[in-house]
Amino acid sequence: MTLSQQILWGSMYLGLCFVIEIVMLTWCTLVIRRLAEKWASKGHTIQTASPIAVALGFIVLTHTIQVWIWAMVWVFSSVLPDWNSALYFSLVTFTTLGYGDIVLGENLRIFGAFASVTGLLAFGLSTAYMVALMTRVFEDRFLS
Numbered sequence: 001m002t003l004s005q006q007i008l009w010g011s012m013y014l015g016l017c018f019v020i021e022i023v024m025l026t027w028c029t030l031v032i033r034r035l036a037e038k039w040a041s042k043g044h045t046i047q048t049a050s051p052i053a054v055a056l057g058f059i060v061l062t063h064t065i066q067v068w069i070w071a072m073v074w075v076f077s078s079v080l081p082d083w084n085s086a087l088y089f090s091l092v093t094f095t096t097l098g099y100g101d102i103v104l105g106e107n108l109r110i111f112g113a114f115a116s117v118t119g120l121l122a123f124g125l126s127t128a129y130m131v132a133l134m135t136r137v138f139e140d141r142f143l144s
Contacts, residue, residue: 001107010114017066017118028058048141059126067094070115094119
């Protein structure tokens with residue numbers, strides 16, 4: 001893959017992952033709003049912990065989907081030989097852990113780096129979402 005192809009395809013998969021992240025976090029917000037009415041009659045612990053637990057569930061699912069997308073790229077492009085290697089490589093790359101025991105050839109290094117950028121930005125967006133949510137929950141529960 002040429003450098004321009006790596007940048008193009010990497011950007012496309014990065015964009016796809018971010019569309020998924022935005023849709024999932026928006027859906028999460030709608031679910032939390034809908035369930036908040038049910039939690040209103042419960043104790044303070046349920047009212048406080050439930051939105052956080054739901055958001056964490058959505059975030060884990062969202063990141064899992066993104067890791068699977070990158071794993072599919074590696075398998076369907078015949079870059080990595082099997083699903084086990086592809087999922088492992090996707091996960092350690094997405095989390096920017098990067099053990100280095102599985103590496104891509106020179107013609108895919110830039111493309112592979114986009115998987116790391118995807119994870120880095122996804123964790124940043126998810127963290128910002130959780131901070132905003134927790135701020136709102138704690139303000140509503142303890143400061144009002």
